[in-house]
Amino acid sequence: MISKDEVQNLAALARLKLSAGEVESLQKDISNILDYVGQVSAFSAAATDEKPLQRNVMRDDTPRAAGDTLSGKEEVVRAAFPTREGDFNVVRKIIQKDE
Amino acid sequence: MSNLNELSITEASKKLAAGEVTSLQLTEACLAEIEKRNGSLNAYLEVFADAREQAKAADSRRAAGESHPLLGIPLAVKDNILIEGRTASAASKMLEHYVATYDATAIKKLKEAGVVFLGRTNMDEFAMGGSNENSAFGPAKNPHDESRVTGGSSGGSAAVVAAHMALGALGSDTGGSVREPAAFCGVVGFKPTYGAVSRSGLMAMGSSLDQIGPLTKTVADAELLFNAICGVDPLDSTTVQLPAAKADNKKIGVPRALLAQGIEPEVLAQFDQALKKLQMQGYEIVDISLPSAGLALAVYYIIMPAESSTNLARFDGVRYGLSIKGETLLDDYATSRGEGFGPEVRRRIMLGTYVLSAGYYDAYFGKATAAREVLRKEFSAALAEVSAIATPTAPFPAWKIGEKSDPLSAYLADIFTVTANLTGNPAVSVPMGTVARDGADLPVGIQLTAAHGDEATLFSIGKALE
Numbered sequence: 001m002i003s004k005d006e007v008q009n010l011a012a013l014a015r016l017k018l019s020a021g022e023v024e025s026l027q028k029d030i031s032n033i034l035d036y037v038g039q040v041s042a043f044s045a046a047a048t049d050e051k052p053l054q055r056n057v058m059r060d061d062t063p064r065a066a067g068d069t070l071s072g073k074e075e076v077v078r079a080a081f082p083t084r085e086g087d088f089n090v091v092r093k094i095i096q097k098d099e
Numbered sequence: 100m101s102n103l104n105e106l107s108i109t110e111a112s113k114k115l116a117a118g119e120v121t122s123l124q125l126t127e128a129c130l131a132e133i134e135k136r137n138g139s140l141n142a143y144l145e146v147f148a149d150a151r152e153q154a155k156a157a158d159s160r161r162a163a164g165e166s167h168p169l170l171g172i173p174l175a176v177k178d179n180i181l182i183e184g185r186t187a188s189a190a191s192k193m194l195e196h197y198v199a200t201y202d203a204t205a206i207k208k209l210k211e212a213g214v215v216f217l218g219r220t221n222m223d224e225f226a227m228g229g230s231n232e233n234s235a236f237g238p239a240k241n242p243h244d245e246s247r248v249t250g251g252s253s254g255g256s257a258a259v260v261a262a263h264m265a266l267g268a269l270g271s272d273t274g275g276s277v278r279e280p281a282a283f284c285g286v287v288g289f290k291p292t293y294g295a296v297s298r299s300g301l302m303a304m305g306s307s308l309d310q311i312g313p314l315t316k317t318v319a320d321a322e323l324l325f326n327a328i329c330g331v332d333p334l335d336s337t338t339v340q341l342p343a344a345k346a347d348n349k350k351i352g353v354p355r356a357l358l359a360q361g362i363e364p365e366v367l368a369q370f371d372q373a374l375k376k377l378q379m380q381g382y383e384i385v386d387i388s389l390p391s392a393g394l395a396l397a398v399y400y401i402i403m404p405a406e407s408s409t410n411l412a413r414f415d416g417v418r419y420g421l422s423i424k425g426e427t428l429l430d431d432y433a434t435s436r437g438e439g440f441g442p443e444v445r446r447r448i449m450l451g452t453y454v455l456s457a458g459y460y461d462a463y464f465g466k467a468t469a470a471r472e473v474l475r476k477e478f479s480a481a482l483a484e485v486s487a488i489a490t491p492t493a494p495f496p497a498w499k500i501g502e503k504s505d506p507l508s509a510y511l512a513d514i515f516t517v518t519a520n521l522t523g524n525p526a527v528s529v530p531m532g533t534v535a536r537d538g539a540d541l542p543v544g545i546q547l548t549a550a551h552g553d554e555a556t557l558f559s560i561g562k563a564l565e
Contacts, residue, residue, distance in 0.1 A: 002453075010452050011450045015415070
């Protein structure tokens with residue numbers, strides 16, 4: 001069983017705010033699931049020599065006009081901004097006065 | 100056939116070509132059925148207000164001389180596939196008001212063909228679940244018994260096809276999300292070979308597992324839709340044209356050792372009936388061994404959460420989606436994500452974070468990746484001997500809404516479907532009769548898996564089962 005601290009730590013790593021009761025239920029659920037998926041540890045060491053078939057497929061660098069991909073759709077993108085000022089998306093200052 | 104909405108795509112297509120019906124009539128018939136049943140089934144999250152206009156446009160295109168088998172066919176689309184200018188929420192509060200800025204490649208192709216989009220269908224939030232109970236907007240209900248789940252995650256798409264509220268639908272399949280709801284609702288669900296259909300414009304869940312696939316009334320319809328959406332796409336570098344390296348015989352392999360436990364006896368009885376039907380049509384049923392297949396579910400529930408937690412890291416409330424301000428910037432992220440994602444999505448993000456964290460990576464993700472390659476080789480070896488592998492699609496029929504409260508017990512529904520996503524093989528679920536539960540006849544499905552690129556074999560065996 002993973003500890004409550006581990007659950008809190010995972011939540012911090014995953015940037016998720018959890019409710020109080022949720023820590024206990026996640027502790028139980030995640031432990032159960034980890035016990036189940038832990039079956040893979042039975043897999044023999046030789047198997048780890050297997051190389052995946054997946055590979056990166058790269059495309060050629062080709063120059064495009066600025067704003068090409070969004071041309072004509074700027075307003076749709078702006079409309080999704082959580083807080084908007086004119087054409088700009090308002091974001092929080094990274095370094096704040098009190099820090 | 101009395102009602103136009105009950106036609107298959109293939110039948111409707113013939114009638115459209117012959118001038119016996121118009122797209123507007125087909126669309127009106129579906130909308131009338133939606134009016135009757137969607138209130139209780141909750142299968143559509145939104146019915147598009149311009150469906151009739153789309154149908155009229157399709158009729159004009161036909162009048163102007165255009166012809167495509169899908170021109171004027173009314174279809175439904177899962178809520179995680181982007182249609183420009185329309186809401187795409189992935190059944191999540193995180194994206195409740197999100198409007199798509201471009202068309203998914205599959206949608207672009209269907210628009211060119213002249214399809215009418217009726218609406219967007221309910222699903223498990225971000226495609227995470229096998230029952231549609233994880234939707235932020237309430238579960239879709241099974242048309243065969245409304246107290247039961249539709250299966251998932253493409254539950255709404257399966258329900259609208261089963262209830263004749265659309266002639267067909269698109270879903271997405273990461274671990275069985277097209278096939279399992281198709282089995283539970285009694286329709287055909289098809290997952291193409293990984294790389295056959297572009298993932299551009301499909302909200303990413305497990306990028307190495309995801310495929311868009313059709314849910315339809317017949318195997319011929321699934322083939323028609325698949326042929327319309329497949330193809331290499333510069334916007335998805337994993338799309339490939341695969342030469343089918345297939346066994347040229349009429350042998351179907353059954354991994355009997357895998358079916359020895361955990362399957363409800365009536366499901367197994369229907370499965371054996373389906374195999375008999377195939378035998379009578381000249382197929383030879385042989386026993387095959389897939390020694391590592393028993394590990395597939397464990398492998399899947401490591402790889403999928405790892406990829407999902409990575410893909411869902413983009414939702415931070417800064418540029419789009421739910422945004423809740425906290426005390427600090429970090430707080431903004433954590434609060435937006437905490438409130439925006441539902442319990443199952445949070446659980447999988449946490450699980451993915453765990454299996455990818457330093458110290459656990461080798462024990463979980465490393466082992467799972469290696470096991471995945473072994474599985475792929477076992478499937479390739481088996482499919483060099485037989486044309487297809489058959490199993491039930493799920494070990495049991497649709498369960499009662501709320502019955503499986505423990506997440507792990509719900510994951511077990513995916514035991515036969517996840518393997519094709521791990522190995523990239525194409526797989527289809529075809530109805531194989533019903534089993535009786537509490538006075539209702541609940542559909543069950545048979546799953547067939549073929550070699551990479553050999554969708555043709557699945558279509559021909561599927562048709563033999565109908």
